Amino acid sequence: xxxxxxxxxxxxxxxxxxxxxxxxxxxxxxxxxMREPGLENKDIEFQAINQHRHDARQTRPSPRFxxxxxxxxxxxxxGIPDVDFDAGESYAGILPITDNxxxxxxxxxxxxxxxxxxxxxxxxxxLNGGPGCSSMMGLMQENGPIFWQKGTFKPVRNPWSxxxxxxxxxxxxPVGTGYSPGTPTVKNEQDVASQFLGFWRNFMNTFxxxxxxxxxxGESYAGxxxxxxxxxxxxxxxxxYYNMSGLMIYDPSIANDGLQxxxxxxxxxxxxxxxxxxxxxxxxxxRDRDAKCGFTEFMNQGLSxxxxxxxxxxxxxxxxxxxxxxFNDIFKAANVINPCFNIYQITETCxxxxxxxxxxxxxVYLPDGANLYFDREDVKKALHAPTSSxxxxxxxxxxxxxxxxxxxxxxxxxxxxxxxRTQNVIIGHGALDMVLIANGTLLAIxxxxxxxxxxxxxxxxxxxxxxxxxxxxxxxxxxxMAGHMxxxxxxxxxxx
Numbered sequence: 001x002x003x004x005x006x007x008x009x010x011x012x013x014x015x016x017x018x019x020x021x022x023x024x025x026x027x028x029x030x031x032x033x034m035r036e037p038g039l040e041n042k043d044i045e046f047q048a049i050n051q052h053r054h055d056a057r058q059t060r061p062s063p064r065f066x067x068x069x070x071x072x073x074x075x076x077x078x079g080i081p082d083v084d085f086d087a088g089e090s091y092a093g094i095l096p097i098t099d100n101x102x103x104x105x106x107x108x109x110x111x112x113x114x115x116x117x118x119x120x121x122x123x124x125x126x127l128n129g130g131p132g133c134s135s136m137m138g139l140m141q142e143n144g145p146i147f148w149q150k151g152t153f154k155p156v157r158n159p160w161s162x163x164x165x166x167x168x169x170x171x172x173x174p175v176g177t178g179y180s181p182g183t184p185t186v187k188n189e190q191d192v193a194s195q196f197l198g199f200w201r202n203f204m205n206t207f208x209x210x211x212x213x214x215x216x217x218g219e220s221y222a223g224x225x226x227x228x229x230x231x232x233x234x235x236x237x238x239x240x241y242y243n244m245s246g247l248m249i250y251d252p253s254i255a256n257d258g259l260q261x262x263x264x265x266x267x268x269x270x271x272x273x274x275x276x277x278x279x280x281x282x283x284x285x286x287r288d289r290d291a292k293c294g295f296t297e298f299m300n301q302g303l304s305x306x307x308x309x310x311x312x313x314x315x316x317x318x319x320x321x322x323x324x325x326x327f328n329d330i331f332k333a334a335n336v337i338n339p340c341f342n343i344y345q346i347t348e349t350c351x352x353x354x355x356x357x358x359x360x361x362x363x364v365y366l367p368d369g370a371n372l373y374f375d376r377e378d379v380k381k382a383l384h385a386p387t388s389s390x391x392x393x394x395x396x397x398x399x400x401x402x403x404x405x406x407x408x409x410x411x412x413x414x415x416x417x418x419x420x421r422t423q424n425v426i427i428g429h430g431a432l433d434m435v436l437i438a439n440g441t442l443l444a445i446x447x448x449x450x451x452x453x454x455x456x457x458x459x460x461x462x463x464x465x466x467x468x469x470x471x472x473x474x475x476x477x478x479x480x481m482a483g484h485m486x487x488x489x490x491x492x493x494x495x496x
Contacts (some may be wrong), residue, residue: 007122007166007215007246063089064113069206073384075110080146081378083155087146089113093384094181095206097198105182107199108385110136111169111207112145115161122213122245123167129221129253131405132395134178135170136374137357138219142487143494144170148373151353160491167212169203171196173225176399178374178392179385184399189224189407193232196225197242200233204241213245219485220436223252224410231414234421246424250486250494251433252441254411258315260440261327263298266290267439268346269330272432275346282333286326293323303439307446307455331434343434345483359393409444416450423473430482430489431466438478445476466493 066074066089073091080087092110096103113119126143128135140148140155147158162168172178174192175185186192204210214233218226226249233242253260266286269276278286290296294316302311317323334341340350356373358366366372373379374391381387407413419425427445429438446455451472459469466479479486479493487494 007120007124065089065091065111065207067208069208073111073206075383080382081376082373083146085157087112088115091207094179094386095199095202097175097182097195099198099202103182105175105185105195106180107175107195108172108179109169109203110139110383111203112161112163112167114163114166114168115145116165119166120213121209121211122215123169123209124162124215124217126162126168126170127173127216127218127222127225129219129223129225130177130394130399131174131221131224132177132397132399133221134172134374134391134393136172136178136391137359137393138485138487139170140357140373142485143491144168148356149488150355150357158491160487160495162495164495171199173199174399176397177395179380179383179389181386181389184397185401186399187401187404187406189228189405189410190232192225193229196229197232197236201241210240211243213243215246215248216244217248217250219250219252221253223249223254223436224405224407226252227254227410227415227418228407228413230418230422234418244422246422246426247418248426248428250428251430251436251438251484252427253409253436254415254427255409255440255444255447256315258318258324259311259443260436262317262324263295263315264437264439264443265327265330265434266295267299268434268437272346275432276330276334277337278333286330289322289326293317293320293326295323295326299439299443302443302446304446305455305459306457310454311443311447342483344485345430345489346432346434357393411444411448416448419450419473425473426475426477428477428479428486428494430479430484430486432482432489433484435484442476445474450474 063074070091073093075087075090075092077087077090090110090112092108094106094108096106098105126135126138128138138144140146141150143158143160143162145158145161145163146155147161148155172180174180174195175182186195204212216226216230216233226247230244230247233244236242269278269286298311298316301308317326331341331343334346338349340348340352342348354367354370356370358372372391372393374383374385377387379385380389380391385391415425427441429436429441431438448455453472456469456471456474456476458471459467466477466482468475468477470476479490482490482493
């Protein structure tokens with residue numbers, strides 16, 4: 001429902017699945033959740049995908065991107081530690097953020113060309129959030145070809161890898177994230193974008209991808225990164241290196257924290273009482289606070305279709321500690337009832353499973369004797385990463401100077417312009433996410449102006465795996481039974 005309709009190469013599935021996708025329109029989410037497929041259509045869809053994968057394995061071409069410039073980045077697909085299958089052609093390493101090849105500041109990437117034998121000239125960028133969290137988590141546990149979910153013994157092939165559709169690169173940024181070396185100097189998102197564009201020009205030159213369409217995707221704090229990077233690419237008017245063609249962000253940080261947390265958290269509690277089985281005393285307290293803080297009325301007004309007008313610049317409850325603590329109080333109470341409460345996926349319970357990346361739940365957890373996969377020396381050598389560096393899922397040091405991003409939320413600044421200029425922006429949100437709550441994202445959308453109109457006029461249509469609505473170049477998709485990381489919890493939905 002997401003990626004296939006987002007990319008040019010989505011047409012590869014249409015030949016077999018024309019019956020199921022007869023209403024297919026590029027850059028629109030008219031499929032998957034919107035339709036109510038019978039078993040016949042579902043079979044057609046899986047046959048199409050599986051046939052493509054089978055053909056890709058049987059007729060795997062010679063390396064498409066191997067040249068004098070890329071040889072030093074080539075990864076041995078049969079030599080990746082603990083991966084007992086051939087991961088195929090890929091390239092990993094560090095490129096500088098400027099045109100100085102000796103610049104000590106660089107970004108680490110792992111690039112997988114598509115297994116599609118006839119891919120479009122396009123590439124998807126994936127960024128995790130944080131700020132300072134590694135995109136290797138996205139590669140290994142969300143949408144990459146190597147799938148090592150928490151609680152599992154070893155990695156397996158990912159049948160829903162985005163590389164089945166197109167070329168994908170996972171990038172650790174800004175400087176100071178993951179393996180990416182150097183001294184963090186960014187103060188705002190303009191600085192982040194400047195770093196990224198310098199790296200990206202080097203990447204395009206290295207892999208001879210000039211003119212390729214660029215699709216930027218990410219999740220969480222990438223709701224800041226991605227729109228600002230997209231805006232910077234569009235502003236260059238340079239389609240040789242920055243042919244920005246679409247933006248897709250999951251559970252994104254695009255608004256004021258209060259909007260995506262305190263104001264909307266009571267609605268999440270009411271929607272999922274089984275995940276928040278509070279006693280009557282606490283329930284009555286938070287319901288009373290929700291009403292007195294003005295959150296209930298604010299939600300009723302803000303989630304109107306069409307919108308009644310812009311949200312007030314001052315949010316309800318600001319300056320009142322009982323209002324500003326709503327989110328934290330509910331989170332603490334949930335942890336008392338469920339010691340293994342996962343803010344990223346609210347229905348999870350004990351036990352906490354071991355995670356090879358060290359990030360299985362609301363907090364970092366690594367059992368005694370276990371190692372972080374990407375901090376192992378053999379893994380670093382296989383990926384051409386600096387063996388002296390310490391890899392962490394999320395950086396312990398600030399990747400912004402003084403730990404502060406001075407930029408305003410993207411929904412209030414660059415995101416509307418990116419929608420207008422690309423007509424291809426998707427915002428997806430998991431219903432079980434408490435880190436950034438879906439209704440907060442919807443409030444932000446209803447407070448945006450793009451294409452000379454305010455918000456969206458109607459609510460999303462019901463579908464199989466959630467809801468979807470497209471209007472004036474923006475598509476919103478809400479995914480049921482998915483947490484913060486939609487491709488991890490609902491990989492088929494994110495792919496299909």
